[in-house]
Amino acid sequence: MPYNFRQRYAIFLASIFCVVFPSTSIAACAESDKACLKEAQRKHPVAQAAFWQAQLAKPFEQRIGAAPAELVDYVLLDNMLSGFPERPKIPSITAEFRRDIDTAMAEIPQAIRRALERRLAGIYLVQGLGGSGYTDRFSSADGKPAGAYIVLDVDVLSARKANEWATWKERTPFKPNNNTTLMATIETPENDTRKNAIQYILLHEIGHVLAIGQSIHPPWWENFKGENLSQYPFASLSWQFSKQTGKFVSNYEENFWLRPKVVYYLGAKLNANHAEMGYAQLEATNFPTLYAATNPFDDFAESFVTYVHTVMMKKPFEVAIQRNGKTVKRFGSCWETERCKQKRVLIEELLKEF
Numbered sequence: 001m002p003y004n005f006r007q008r009y010a011i012f013l014a015s016i017f018c019v020v021f022p023s024t025s026i027a028a029c030a031e032s033d034k035a036c037l038k039e040a041q042r043k044h045p046v047a048q049a050a051f052w053q054a055q056l057a058k059p060f061e062q063r064i065g066a067a068p069a070e071l072v073d074y075v076l077l078d079n080m081l082s083g084f085p086e087r088p089k090i091p092s093i094t095a096e097f098r099r100d101i102d103t104a105m106a107e108i109p110q111a112i113r114r115a116l117e118r119r120l121a122g123i124y125l126v127q128g129l130g131g132s133g134y135t136d137r138f139s140s141a142d143g144k145p146a147g148a149y150i151v152l153d154v155d156v157l158s159a160r161k162a163n164e165w166a167t168w169k170e171r172t173p174f175k176p177n178n179n180t181t182l183m184a185t186i187e188t189p190e191n192d193t194r195k196n197a198i199q200y201i202l203l204h205e206i207g208h209v210l211a212i213g214q215s216i217h218p219p220w221w222e223n224f225k226g227e228n229l230s231q232y233p234f235a236s237l238s239w240q241f242s243k244q245t246g247k248f249v250s251n252y253e254e255n256f257w258l259r260p261k262v263v264y265y266l267g268a269k270l271n272a273n274h275a276e277m278g279y280a281q282l283e284a285t286n287f288p289t290l291y292a293a294t295n296p297f298d299d300f301a302e303s304f305v306t307y308v309h310t311v312m313m314k315k316p317f318e319v320a321i322q323r324n325g326k327t328v329k330r331f332g333s334c335w336e337t338e339r340c341k342q343k344r345v346l347i348e349e350l351l352k353e354f
């Protein structure tokens with residue numbers, strides 16, 4: 001879904017649709033007036049590099065905290081534009097939560113933290129984001145992307161430890177049934193903490209941040225019109241663009257025919273008894289996770305997080321499917337296997353450039 005695309009791990013959708021005006025009144029658009037909302041976002045201070053200049057000059061630890069009012073306003077516009085019912089607000093943050101974010105960031109490999117120094121204006125917390133994490137870019141006066149920021153939802157992240165969060169996320173494409181269950185493991189039992197859930201979510205968002213200004217995939221904030229995808233070496237390993245439908249399609253549609261029904265967060269389209277087949281089909285592709293197979297942008301973010309998590313940080317990754325109490329399928333990291341080799345080469349080249 002390249003248009004109105006948001007880089008976020010989404011969660012919990014209710015159906016409240018009404019006219020809402022942003023509380024800080026930077027813009028007043030009816031929720032149905034997409035053109036007004038888009039224009040308000042484009043002109044918004046948060047979308048301009050000047051707004052973030054002072055933040056970027058600070059040491060990284062000082063770029064983490066409650067979202068400023070302008071950013072809350074911007075996220076509200078984004079929620080209205082994308083039909084998310086949540087209304088974000090400035091949160092209060094406990095010392096423990098703040099410490100979890102600081103530790104999660106401090107533990108990621110130094111090469112990645114270095115790469116973020118001049119690209120990431122900060123990690124900001126809100127309540128009512130409409131997702132676990134969200135990333136957007138801002139532009140310099142000439143319209144070129146100049147950096148990015150990450151927004152996290154305090155309430156969503158307060159509630160779950162790493163494996164619980166990963167299991168919840170990987171279950172969302174499947175309607176539950178009594179015979180089949182799916183469990184995801186991204187941490188050993190002793191490291192199964194909230195801090196490590198936050199770290200994994202952050203690494204996915206950091207993947208989006210580091211993709212900005214690179215030729216990994218087309219910019220998610222522009223309408224891709226089907227120009228040659230081969231100028232994006234990473235995306236073209238897995239994707240084509242259909243000018244007829246205006247959608248990205250994978251290079252594997254014939255054998256991975258369940259893929260178009262893989263929908264995360266916004267309502268399951270697959271039955272739980274499709275999980276085993278879905279993961280078997282996925283293993284015949286170069287997608288590292290099922291979520292990676294949903295679009296070229298999350299393909300890279302998921303590749304990045306699973307590569308950093310399993311190869312660089314040597315942490316576990318497994319999705320296990322059980323039927324009637326028996327494990328019928330195990331899906332693990334692809335980074336040591338032939339199927340993800342070309343993507344691994346490109347990720348390693350990118351990391352060397354930082």
Ligand SMILES: [Zn+2]
Nearest residue numbers: 007008298301
């Ligand atoms: Zn994403």
